[in-house]
Amino acid sequence: MKTQLRFKNIFQLPAGVRSLANLTLPIAINDIVAGILVSSIAIPVGLAYANLMGVPAIIGLYACIIPVLIYAIFGSSPFLIIGPDTAVSNIVGVSLTAFALTTPDARIQGAAAIAIGVGIVSIIAGKLRLGFIANFLSRPILTGYLAGIGIQLIISQLSVVTRIYSPPGNVVEQILFFLNHLSSIHWMTFGLSIVFFIFIRACIFFKPSIPAPIITVVISILLSWGFNLNQHGIMMLGTLPSGLPSFHIPSFNYSLTDFIETIIAITLISFSSGIITARSFAAKIGQQVDGNKELIGFGIANICSGFFQSFTVTGADSRTAVAINSKGKTSLVGISSAITIALIITFFAHPLSFLPSAILSVILISTAINLIDIKTFRFLLKVSHQEAFFALLTVLGVLWVGVLQGIILAVFVTLLHGLILSAKPRDSQLGMLPNTKELVNLHLEPTAIPVPHCIIYLFEASVIFYNEEYFSNRCATIIKQYEGQKIHWFIIDASVMTRGDASTLYALNQLYILLQSKNIQLVIAGGHYEFRNIIYKTDLIHKIVGKQIYQSVEIALEELNNLYKPPMEPATNV
Secondary structure: OHHHHHHHHHOOOOHHHHHHHHOOHHHHHHHHHHHHHHHHHHHHHHHHHHHHHOOOHHHHHHOOOHHHHHHHHHOOOOOOOEEOOHHHHHHHHHHHHHOOOOOHHHHHHHHHHHHHHHHHHHHHHHHOOOHHHHHHOOHHHHHHHHHHHHHHHHHHHHHHHHOOOOOOOOHHHHHHHHHHOHHHOOHHHHHHHHHHHHHHHHHHHHOOOOOHHHHHHHHHHHHHHHHOHHHHOOOEOOOOOOOOOOOOOOOOOOOHHHHHHHHHHHHHHHHHHHHHHHHHHHHHOOOOOOHHHHHHHHHHHHHHHHHOOOOOOEEOHHHHHHHHHOOOOOOHHHHHHHHHHHHHHHHOHHHHOOOEHHHHHHHHHHHHHHHOOHHHHHHHHHHOHHHHHHHHHHHHHHHHHOHHHHHHHHHHHHHHHHHHHHHOOOEEEEEEOOOOOOEEEOOOOOOOEOOOOEEEEEEOOOOOOOOHHHHHHHHHHHHHHOOOOOOOEEEEEOOOOOOOOHHHHHHHHHHHHHHHHOOOEEEEEOOOHHHHHHHHOOHHHHOOHHHOOEOOHHHHHHHHHHHOOOOOOOOOOO
């Protein structure tokens, strides 16, 4: 049976291909139309991201063909559209600069090599079932990181829309340079940018379904061609090569250590961004996403992207939203989008040469604004000042130390946050409601009464090396509160303890010694297999009441009530 199951899994068709089995003529027509609508968003975005990375604009369109087509076939989420992403493209661009790649051809080679590297790492991570790596960037930290990326991106594009080119430096230096040179602004370029920026933001605010970026591109091309805007000092995109990308193995001559560090960082961000997009849209349509399968799907798409002269791609939220809102049902949406863009660059590449470069910057600035999630920051300030602080710290880190270093800071802050929460988990003392045997938190339920002669302590985490001292201190503090009272049993509610190690045993032994000095017996109830197993393997099991771990606190109380007197019924309120 197991052999048959493995055989079936090995030869199972990819999810994208399986979704095509549901095609009917009406669904096929609808999906093709949805794909065309997706391409109308993908074209201006692809051009803009290529411009951001400092590679020829046509490379951005290549990123919307082969990888999209491959993922549509081999991806695990037929509804998901992949493509260039703001944060990922920005990181790749920064990385290319860090590698001192200055010429367009060198940057193309570098971007392709990074895409292949990200693809290989993604597939390995998927095979090793490391899909949980997306959790290394919690949502608050990712919110801060993306906001930092957005602010940095806006500032970097101001030079294009104003023609005031600031020298390299941090964000503060660039802003000061810009303010000191406002008199040098190119008003024709700036005016054109402002008009189209207002148009795009108005569409987003009043009617998001309007494909504002593609309308902006078409109108600006017509204006540029009809009024010879290049003669007025407005920079144009320039001639684009027509035709499809060809297979090409990129050259590799970088420091291996730096390259590996870069692709790991980009893999983390691209997968985190992509999996959040996939999960968000999957929830809307009642589907689930397997992170490990997505890693493999993203990996295959990125390897193909690199070998066909493009760059790193991931789940694209705007294009996926268009696909779902257009009632797309199968992977034919992605296939249709890729074919549409392939036809456009084959037969209509020349008109794109009239596109003003500033328009691409306007699209990027509008996209960057969407990365700054003010609503989430307000929510965090309302519900968790600590998480809000970490989010703001991540923003400052990205702006001050840089994008790649910001990734390291974001991961460090996330792990630090998790460590702080785990090192000092919540705990409580339990008691019973009057005239009942229902256990409740004594601090949350004012009518609850302590069980006579018992301390019932709930520690809401496993006791391991980094919270061992906190557990011991909390137990000692609670025991001290009952000085002078007749306490016979200290019951640990271990219902949430999932694991145990040497630190667990040491902490419980120290607690046992302290309780012995107070003539109090130790009782343990609940706990998962690993926690219980490590106790049963040591002599600690012989030191606790009943020489066993009770299944629950209620069972422990009943057993103690039968074996020992006086009965442990809660007193009634006077």
